[in-house]
Amino acid sequence: MIGDGLYTLDFARIGTADHARVGGKCASLGQMTQAGVAVPPGFAVTTDAYAAMLAHHGLAAEIERHLAGVNPDDLDSVDRAAQAIRIRIRGHRLPEAVEAAIRAGYAAMGDDLAVAVRSSATAEDMPDASFAGQQDTYLWVKGADQVVERVRDCWASLYTTRAVAYREKNRIRHVDVLMSVGVQKMVNARAAGVAMTLDPVTGDRTKIVIDASWGLGEMVVSGVVTPDNFTVEKVLEEIIARRISDKHVELVGDITLGTTVEREVEAPRRQSPCLSDAEVIAVARLAKRLERQNRCPQDVEWAIDADLPPGENLLALQARPETIWSQKKKADAPKTYATGVMGIVSTLNAALPVRR
Secondary structure (H helix, E strand, O other): OOOOOOOEEEHHHOOHHHHHHHHHHHHHHHHHHHOOOOOOOEEEEOHHHHHHHHHHHOHHHHHHHHHOOOOOOOHHHHHHHHHHHHHHHHOOOOOHHHHHHHHHHHHHHOOOOOEEEEEEEOOOOEOOEOOOOOOOEEEEEOOHHHHHHHHHHHHHHHHOHHHHHHHHHOOOOHHHOOEEEEEEEOOOEEEEEEEEOOOOOOOOOOEEEEEEEEEOOHHHHOOOOOOEEEEEEOOOOEEEEEEOOOOOEEEEEEOOOOEEEEEEOOHHHHOOOOOOHHHHHHHHHHHHHHHHHHOOOEEEEEEEEOOOOOOOOEEEEEEEEOOHHHHHHHHOOOOHHHHHHHHHHHHHOOOOOOEO
């Protein structure tokens, strides 16, 4: 069992009631774990840990001082204040009890295990608040020292220029937005992508639309690679359309370097489907199951883990309510579609250190 319960909490112990302590991303991972969905194991660093960091160093008052009177339309002033706050957060050590809990949680996962360290703010992954993707994610992190440092970096990313401007414009009090951080076993992705349990162009809920490419899914959501695209009829579970693209690069983990690297895809794979038909249907069934479990259309991140045997290698990385058509229905305005599409991209995209 990973997690002391106060500053860290194992995914298997996270339920719906823990949303305020673990944020949207970790709450979703916990709910999927408890429901028996295949999810890479890990734990959440709770908002109690972040609050303890703020209290220990008096950072809340300092943050408010930096942001007092900032004009959200003056991005230069927002950027100066945001940068100063990030420097202050990164300049402090974690409280001893918080750091000890994180180190213990990581040690329980295994020696020198490669993990993803992912931000999970309490206001993200909600249909009405496009917070997701505004904070940082770090992949292929190894060693307890690095995990602790990346947790602190995730906390600091609450104060990117974009996130600060967003909260200012939406009149959200900055110090009320807390940050949990997920520490999760890294997936050695052969292929990865996104599945939506409706057609993002038409809103047709009888379809599941899957985008997929080689390696980690960040290349898809950042727009670097044009992914393979599959449309599956939801009830009959049949592939009714496919478009195979030229996938020229992939993002993969380098065990020796302990980081992610971008590499060119060799010619035979570039224009080959990155998923078999059976894998496409498996992804569609996973997305369909999560839609049924969460009772609304879903936007699902998934990966095929090269280290696991066929039939056990499909993993859910994240599930959240889709935002395109939920926003469109509320606003009932044609221009909402364009905003929604950009919202999906920003929801999935996150800062990522890449060695080229």
